[in-house]
Every structure is written in structure tokens, then in C-alpha cells.
Amino acid sequence: MTALDEAYFRSLVDMAGVQARVRERLATLVDDARLLRFFLHYASWNGSFANGVAALTSLIGRQRGLFREAGFPQAVADRSNFVASFFFDAARDEYDDHINPQRDSHRCMAQASLIAMKDFFGLPDALLDESEPDEVRALNHGVLVGYTGLEHERQGALAQTFAAMGYHLGSELLADAEFSLIDEHMRAHRQALVQHLMRSTVTLAGATHRCYAWVGVHSGHGGGVEADHFEHAAHGARSALAYAPAGTVDEALAALAAGFRRFDQDHSRFFAIAP
Numbered sequence: 001m002t003a004l005d006e007a008y009f010r011s012l013v014d015m016a017g018v019q020a021r022v023r024e025r026l027a028t029l030v031d032d033a034r035l036l037r038f039f040l041h042y043a044s045w046n047g048s049f050a051n052g053v054a055a056l057t058s059l060i061g062r063q064r065g066l067f068r069e070a071g072f073p074q075a076v077a078d079r080s081n082f083v084a085s086f087f088f089d090a091a092r093d094e095y096d097d098h099i100n101p102q103r104d105s106h107r108c109m110a111q112a113s114l115i116a117m118k119d120f121f122g123l124p125d126a127l128l129d130e131s132e133p134d135e136v137r138a139l140n141h142g143v144l145v146g147y148t149g150l151e152h153e154r155q156g157a158l159a160q161t162f163a164a165m166g167y168h169l170g171s172e173l174l175a176d177a178e179f180s181l182i183d184e185h186m187r188a189h190r191q192a193l194v195q196h197l198m199r200s201t202v203t204l205a206g207a208t209h210r211c212y213a214w215v216g217v218h219s220g221h222g223g224g225v226e227a228d229h230f231e232h233a234a235h236g237a238r239s240a241l242a243y244a245p246a247g248t249v250d251e252a253l254a255a256l257a258a259g260f261r262r263f264d265q266d267h268s269r270f271f272a273i274a275p
Contacts, residue, residue, distance in 0.1 A: 002253055004238050006230070009173055012257050013264040021271040022178045026185040032121040035190070039117060040128070041136045043110035043214075045270055048140045049171060050094035050106065052147030056164050057091055059148055060084035060240070066157055067243040079243045086236025087168060090229040097217060102207035109217075112202035112209035120196045135273045142266050146171075151262070152255055158248055159255040165237050166259025172230035174267050179218035186215065 002008060029035040060067075064078035097104045118128060145151065149164035186194050197212035210216075237256060244252055 004234055004241070004256075006173070006234070009169055009234070009260060012260050013170075013174075015177070018174055018264070018267065019177055019181060021268060022181045023185075025271045026182065033123060033127065036114070036117050036121060036123060036127060037130075039114060040130070041132065041270075041273060043107075043114055044132055044136050045139050045143070046110060047107045048143035049147075050091060052143045052171075053087060053091045053094060053168060055144060056147045056168055057084045057088045059164055060087060060161060060236075063157055063161055066161065066245070067240060068245075069243055079239070083236055083240045083243065086232045086239065087165070089232045090168070090172070093229070097213075099213070099217065100207065100209065103205070104207060104209060104213075105205075106214065106218075108205050108207065108209050109214035111204060112211050113197060113214045115202045115204075116197050116200045116211035117193065120193055133273060135269065139266055139270055146259065146262050146266065149255075149259065152258070155255070158244065158252060162237075162240065162252045162255035163259035163262070165233065165240065166256040166261075167263045168259075169230060169233050169237065169256075170260040170263025170267070172233055174263065175218065176230065178267075179215060183215050183219035 025038070029038050061081050061084040063080045063083075067080045067083050068077045069079050070077075094106050097106060097109070114128065118125070146167035147164055149160035149162075149167070152159040152163040194212065197215075198210075200211040201208045202211055203209070241249060241252055
């Protein structure tokens with residue numbers, strides 16, 4: 001049977017192309033306002049993923065008839081919540097990172113970063129009030145579609161659920177690469193800004209947030225939470241296959257790959273948005 005490890009998922013997309021698209025976009029951020037607008041759009045898109053992975057956890061948990069362990073009576077055979085638990089780990093961190101003793105959602109981390117960047121550059125508050133481009137709003141909606149496998153709903157619960165898992169696995173694997181590249185770019189080309197963000201905190205939602213934590217904890221050079229979430233999700237996908245009905249492995253793997261590639265398409269769309 002196919003080994004659902006990192007090498008397998010990397011084989012589904014052009015990872016060199018993924019890194020190239022990120023580097024190419026970062027290279028266009030040559031002035032302060034353009035850099036801040038990029039992070040505004042990036043934070044908006046990223047802010048949709050907490051809701052998406054929570055929806056995925058619920059979707060998996062509802063599949064009591066799909067994920068069952070052989071040899072147990074019906075009332076004690078369903079393993080859907082067990083499978084869902086591996087995806088819930090990511091949602092738990094998104095809503096409260098636990099590094100900060102105060103409640104510290106990744107969305108608040110991102111917002112603290114945006115405020116500190118704006119202040120460092122001396123840019124007007126009005127920039128933070130600009131309307132999001134239509135492309136960003138469409139991608140934010142697409143996150144929920146991907147995380148709930150809606151495009152596969154007519155194919156049945158198995159295809160829908162595995163496609164949604166694949167979308168999440170794509171988001172974690174590709175995000176680990178993109179945040180690491182962003183961290184590299186910032187440290188190489190915006191060292192003064194990085195140092196300012198690392199020294200700065202912003203208070204919002206009743207808590208004090210470190211302003212480089214958003215990039216830091218997601219980058220492979222920082223806390224590397226994306227890599228951890230990917231490993232949890234891969235374990236969840238393997239468990240899902242183990243408890244899925246006999247004879248459905250090929251269908252499940254096809255849906256998983258389709259969901260993974262769908263995230264790659266969304267990723268490509270985001271990094272193609274004009275600066």
C-alpha cells in the first residue's frame with residue numbers, strides 16, 4: 001500500500017515550483033507599502049485556515065459509519081473522533097498557540113505583526129483599512145470549500161472527507177516551505193524590520209502579542225508548527241485508511257491526492273496576485 005509519508009505528498013506537486021513562486025513574489029516587494037500590503041493579504045488568507053481545520057475536524061468526526069474498527073459491536077466500533085483528533089491538533093494551536101501564557105491565536109499574532117510593521121514604516125492607519133482585493137476574498141472562501149471537500153460531495157462521504165484531509169495536508173506542507181522562505185527573505189533583506197518586530201509587542205484582544213511570533217513559529221527556522229501539524233495530519237490520514245471500508249483504498253487515495261493538489265492550485269493563485 002502507498003506510504004502516506006512526506007515523500008509521497010511531495011511527489012504530488014512540483015515542490016521546486018512551489019518555492020520558486022514564493023521567491024518570485026517576495027522579490028517584487030521592493031517598497032515598504034508593497035511589503036505591508038503583501039502581509040495584509042497573506043494574513044487575511046492565513047486567517048481562514050483556523051476555521052477551515054475546525055470544519056474539517058467536525059466533518060471527520062461525523063463519519064461514524066465510515067471509520068470503523070473491525071471486531072467490535074456497532075456502538076463501540078466507530079473511530080471517526082479518533083481520526084479527527086489528529087487534525088484537531090492544528091486547530092487547537094491556531095486558536096491558542098500556548099507559547100504565550102495569555103490567549104494567543106495565530107490570527108492575533110498576525111494582526112500584531114501588521115500593526116508593528118505599519119508603525120515601523122511610518123505608514124498611515126488608512127492602509128490597514130483598505131479593502132481586500134477580490135482575489136483574496138475568493139481564496140478565503142476557497143479555504144472553506146477545500147477544507148470541507150465540497151467539490152467532491154456528490155461522490156459520497158468517503159471522497160469528500162479524504163479530499164478535505166488532502167487539502168489540509170497540502171496547506172501544512174506548503175506553508176512550512178513558504179513561511180521558511182519568508183523568514184529567510186525578511187532576515188536577508190529586511191533585517192532592521194525583523195529586529196524591530198522581534199523586540200516589539202502589541203496588545204490586542206486583552207493580551208500582549210510578540211510581533212515576530214507569527215512568522216517565527218510557522219517557519220521551519222522557528223517553532224516549525226506547520227511541520228508538526230503535517231505529521232499529525234499524515235498520521236490521521238493513515239488511520240483513516242486503516243478504518244475505512246474494505247476495497248476503498250484506491251478511491252480514498254485518489255481523493256486525498258485531489259485535495260492536496262487543490263491546495264497547491266490555491267497556493268499558486270495567492271502568490272500570483274499582483275503586488
